[in-house]
Amino acid sequence: MPPASTGASAATLPGALSQPSPDTTAESGADLRHRPGDRAFRRSNLALFAAGIATFVLLYSTQGLLPILSADLDLTPGQASWTASAATLGLALALLPASALSDRYGRTAVMTASMLAASALALALPFAPDLSTLVVLRILQGAALAGLPATAMAYLAEEVHPSALASAMGLYVAGNSIGGMGGRLASGWAAAAWGWRWGLATSAVLALLAALAFRLLIPAARHFRPAPVDGRALARTVSGHLRNPLLLRLYALGLLFMAVFGAVYNTVGYRLVSAPFNLPESVAASIFVVYLVGTASSASAGRLTGRLGRRGTLYVAIGVTAAGLLLSLADSLPCALLGLVLITAGFFAGHATASSSVGRTATTGRAQASALYLIAYYLGNSLGGTLGADAYHSVGWDGAAAVGLTAMTLAAGVTLYATRQAVHARRASTPRRSGAPARA
Template identity: 60%
Template sequence: MSPASTGASTTVDAVPSVPAPVADSRLTPGGPGYRRMSFALFLAGVATFALLYSTQALLPLISDGYGVSASDASWTVAAATGGLALFVIPMSALSERFGRRTVMTASLAVAVTVGLLVPFAPSLGVLIVLRGVQGAALAGLPASAQAYLAEEVRPKALVTAIGLFVAGNSVGGMSGRVITGWVAQEWGWRVAVGTIGVIAVGCAVAFRLLLPAPRHFKAGSLHPRRLLGTVRDHLADPLLRRLYAIGALFMTVFGGVYTVIGYRLTQEPFSLPQGIIGSIFLVYLVGTVSASTAGRLVGRLGRRGALYLAGGTTAGGLLLSLADSLPLVLLGLVLITAGFFAGHAVASSAVSKTATHGRAQASALYQSAYYIGSSAGSTVGAMAFHAEGWSGTVGVGLLAILGVVTITVLGSVAARRQVLANAH
């Protein structure tokens, strides 16, 4: 019987075509645009930390200049970090609507402008207000940068990319303090902070010229109810809550130590000049290395193992810093810095990976907690130093590290229970 009489087709049934996989166009190490992006955000990190902590190494001089105590002068640091903590969530919402690059550029422009006004503050009160405004402006950088990276970089390279941004923070913090130390020794603290402002202008211009335009950003809504819903979702996530607390506690240690260390080193038995005290901050280079290698650390030890190591390293540094020997104090600062930057890079990258939506808000909540920790560390650390000396500041730091370890242990217990629940 012919095919025509049976109604059968004379053609072979077509095999359904399988769509070709869509190429991942996000940036990856070695790929086009990755180096430009990394260097641009590195410079943004340099400018952010140089401006944010521009007065920290100069606190003894500011105390003398205005005739105020260490705890009063410490508000020039706490106001900046507090302003950042308060405005980082609103700024992250603006970045969801107007774009990461736009918000980061505007934030840097305002911050460097204020930075050029800071040297002319006629009183401590005016200086504190200017520093608060500067911190609020800088709030557009950290959360927007992490959201930009989460959208534009492939997941396997995310920890490394964020580590490089954090490394820029460490270089900015180091260079700002070293430069201000030596400049202030010759020309005073006002010229020193003005110099940082000029350097930050250069970083801001280079950042804008180098950062590739985002290709994966999708504009969101500025509706307050939606924003609050996203924030509520993130705060309801137990893992994110633990990461926020860990970031805050690590920064409590770091803020307290580096706010007070200048006062300690000007006293007996050290009696160091301002330029040498500023050079102490070269230990930030250790933080640059530990932050940029955080990805490999997580690969070997896992996230919780990396956090245990970072916490233990920081605690060991705190204990070493109690000695009245300058080499041991310096070694203690090296360990504190390495542990802090490693812990910060691990926790902040885990936030970006954990959040499935509203990444800018997730990162903003982390940054808010982080800088609340910085403000608390600066203030409480200075108060403890005033009451008990350096041992008081160390005691505050050790309590914070105990909190990090406790939270990490609770995370391990929660993860084990989840595994057992899934098995049943």
Template identity: 60%
Template sequence: MSPASTGASTTLDAASPVLTPSSDSRLTPGGPGYRRMSFALFLAGVATFALLYSTQALLPLISDDFGVAASEASWTVAAATGGLALFVLPMSALSERFGRRTVMTASLAVAVAVGLLVPFAPSIGALVALRAVQGAALAGLPASAQAYLAEEVRPRALVTAIGLFVAGNSVGGMSGRVITGWVAQMWGWRVSVGVIGVIAVGCAVAFRLLLPAPRHFKAGSLRPRVLLGTVRTHLSDPLLRRLYAIGALFMTVFGGVYTVIGYRLTGAPFGLPQGIVGSIFLVYLVGTVSASTAGRLVGRLGRRGALYLAGGTTTAGLLLSLAASLPLVLLGLVLITAGFFA
């Protein structure tokens, strides 16, 4: 019986009688496993951003609890994002050797475990240290997830699949901040970050159960010479260097704005309560939409046109965020969020 008659997506290698998977066996919208994969990575994105920025909306409360200045409390965010930035390349290398799903699972497990310890931090120093470890663990998610998608999803569906993963990031960032804001207003910041840790446990378990086993992964080398050669090749490409710089700029702007906004909105002239400030992060829903529709935007404007539009939108949002009017500040946050996630 021929492979075609069985419905198997295989081709016969001329040099061997063994049937090998063809590119047609990769996941595609409507095909088996695609929805499970999309939902699993969506949940991974939710857990990643909820944990990564779990203290951001709570910085004024953390400052008061430990009696530290805003600049010291903000290290609970900077340590997490810094740990992710420093460890994303080493974790990517581990995923090349041990597999994307393995590294993502381990990363989530460690980050969730640390997240359950964060509420018990006895000092600001201990809290910053725990957050740094958490960020380093989460570094195994972003690059590994996109590499998994590149290997397991057909090229024509790749942008949409990555958009859904990024949409999960936006949902995680939004829900984490909104939940922590209202819970903290009633029971304090420690209970609120503990709630985020419990939610992340559920996301991590569901992720591991849902994500299909990789079918196209090929283990690479962990030799330093090979890894350095790969990094050198990437950095020697002028286009890639510009893209890396854009990524660093967007993350700096986005992270900086949302780190400061809690202090600004709880202080004069706005004086908003913590729960309302947490609800401001509902604007992340705009990021969910812009990320999930980025594929269509690229189809209409091209990648360069979509990037220019995203950059212009973010810039306009930054200018509006400087206003002393609450509606203008909120509109600025909407534009910043839409541009960043696109």
């Protein structure tokens, strides 16, 4: 997921709230979906875990290599960042079509084709002769990868018993997290030792092994029933969501939080290998271990929402992210690292809160509502990553931090507007006592 977050709920992905097919239950009334303890349940869990690893190893394979790419190909940070932004852009553009194809041709078929196509493109990446070829291949790779997030949760919802769905989805999201972090680390360490082409080759091999494991492990779908692709119905559903003010605000928040994440993680490697820190490239690549902070902050976001409400949690996430950006401005390695921890924690908490709210807000077409959130989310990564890298090239880390602070200021404005709308709605729905003056 950034990455897909470890705290992403079922509502984060298209199809996550799909209803089981009518044939899920046998005539006797017994539910035939996979349960804990079943061999098929274990296999489906491991298969989706491997799928999550493959997807996010590939999606962020160049992010840890950007300083090395810049040095080897004589690129500015903004130019090099396109190798990271291109993949998330391709993914965002292909999400809705991939979701529709899975409804027509089946979940396992689309997931398998998605991973094998993306892995084949990954094997071609190390041989790219120049930046333009690399960017085109990354766009195609991102589009190929769209079949996973658009389909995996739908497969689990159809094939796994509801009592075990949360744990199965949690394992899939854990694969996302491990793939996102592990892919950055493995490619970064390999590139530091042998060059960026070997870094990309390492990611390709890891993803291909995970894709093969998925194909060998995934049980055949027993409850999928193909449905024709109805373009008009899809367009009506999507346009309806885009006219929903609350959903639009959630989409904007996903975009803005991810813009911060893209701006920071596309440029932090450049900062760490430059003065005043001058860290070795292998050490700078290890900074992605901070990604694990998202596990704790995503989990705590749910508890915080129970105490402060959704908007209260968003204010906390925005404040923590902004505090981290401000702290990172100091030319002190402890401050820079602590700032990165706060930025990461705030981002994951904000993303988990916004994404989990989408499914609760959409009363119909939840799969498409979640797909639109992911589109905004990944577009935010592409936009923030590119703007942040350009700003870093122009004025240094202060520029990248300014991009992040601007995004958080806009997020605070969106949340404040939502708060005021909620207050007005409560006042309008509360009947006044007879003779009581109306409030302004």
